[in-house]
Amino acid sequence: MPILDDHMHLRPEGKGVEALKEFERAGGTHVILCHLPYKGVKIKIGRDFRKQYQISLDLAEKCRRETSVKVYVMLGPYPGHVAWLWDSLGPEATLQAMNEGMEIAAELVREGKALGIGEIGRPHFPVSPEIWAASNETMKLGMRLAKEAGCTVQLHTESAGPEVWKELAEMADSVGLAREKVVKHYSGPAILESENHGLFPSVLSSKDNIIAAANKGSRFMMETDFIDDPRRPGAVFAPATVPKRTKAMLEAGIFTEETAAKVHGEWPGKIYGIDME
């Protein structure tokens, strides 16, 4: 049975491939590794993102060599980046750097090195209206580039009530990106159309979230958002969580075989176009 963790991070100074081995030992078969800002490469101009992305691509390659897990990569300028760059670079250079970072991610998707663009979005902490607007602008560019490259985006935004999902869905519409090609990482069990407006929820795999999601249906994926930070081991959830949780849900009868097959097979296959055999 395929088991996908839809959103995990690894870091060179963290557990790295050892974390993925824990995932594999627990029964995990597929993972989406999401880029995050690494130490050591400071972003001053757009092309610095290429060096940053290479760290994710190298980690993924190492994981492929040392495990049998199918490893996919999402690349993009992190949602907080606009806010972080703003003071030192100023508005114009910040937007230029962000947009170039987005273009480089799309280029690596077209070259087949990355699966999609993510995690991108907007800050989940309070920022000025200018920074908010600039974050929205780069997020929208990411969606447009995903549409052009035929790939998926993974978004991270402020925690979302239905009105936020609706706003993001309309943003996707405005650039012609299919709503289901927008995966909303760090989702609660917002799996009904009335809650997510057709975007695709990647549900953070707490026990409560997954039970609540399964009680409503099977249109969702599961993630840990493991951040591989030596100072916060096991945050947000440990690498083995998705396979363990899935098995526990099956044993408890909360997942049917059909639910598991959809969550870990049919949906990822459809949303990302990957082979889930």
Ligand SMILES: [Zn+2]
């Ligand atoms: Zn994340």
